Amino acid sequence: MFGTLWRHHAPHAHRHPRDVFAANAIEGDPIEEFVIDVHSHPGPDSGHQGFNHHYLGGGVDDLLRVMDRTGVDVSCFSAHTAIGPDFVRGNALVAGAVRAHPARVVGFAVPNPNYPELAKEELIRRVDDQGFRGIKIHSTNHAYPIHGPNYAPVFEFADDHRLPILSHTFDSPARLKELAARYPNARFIWAHAIGAHVRDPDLAMTVRDLPNVFCEMAGSGNRRGQIEAFVRVAGIESAVFGSDYPVLSQTWQLGNVAHADLSEAEKRKIFSQNIRGVLGL
C-alpha cells in the first residue's frame, strides 16, 4: 500500500552498529553535533487546520528548554498564530524571540496571501528590518492556493533575498519543479516529505534534480526505514531536520534521524550541514 520504494525495508531491530548519535539518543544526552531544526511553531495556537488545538508547554521558553535537552542549537521559528488567525501578531511574537535569543532562534516570516499589501509590508519589515532569514507559508490554513497570484510576490521576494521558503506542500512534485526553476535563488523546503512522498511517489525522484529544494523529514506516521529509503532516491544533500514542534515532539523527530540506518556523515548533513549556509549560520 506504500508503493515500491518502501516495500523492501522491513523493520530490523539492530541492523546497524550504534553510532555516536544513536548512543546520545539512547542515553538521553544532547546530540553531539551542530543541529538546526528548520520547522517549529512556538506560541499559542488557534484554528489550526480547522481544529482548535491547545499545546500545553508549546511556548518560546518551553522550546528553548527542549532544545537544551536535545542538543538542538538553532530552531527556525514561525508562530502558530501567524499560520493561523493573525499573521502580524504571530510575526511580532517571533521578532521578540529573535531579539531575545539571536544565537538560538532564526525567524521565518509568515505572509497571509489574503492580505497582499500587508503581507508585502510584513516581509519587508521582518526580513529587511528585523533580520528574519526565511519565509513560512501555509496555503491550507490560509485557504489560498500556492499557484494563486498573491503568492507570486512572496516567491519573488524570496528569490530576490535568496531566502528559504518552508511549506507543508508545494501542491505536487510538478508544481515544485516549476517553482524551483522560476525562482532559482529561492530555496524551497518541503515539510513532512515522507508523508508527502507516500501520497505522491514522484517527490523523491523530482527533488533529486533540483539543487534549490530541500526536504524536511518530520512526521507522525513515519515508519522505520522510510527516511533512509527517501534519501537514497532524493539524495542526502536534499535532506534537512525539522520537528514541527509543538505539533510533534522535537525529541521524537530527532530520534528518527539519530536512529536511522545512515552513516554519521550522512546524519551530520541532515542535522545541519545541508542547510547551514542557506541560513547564514
Ligand SMILES: [Zn+2]
Ligand atoms: Zn509547519
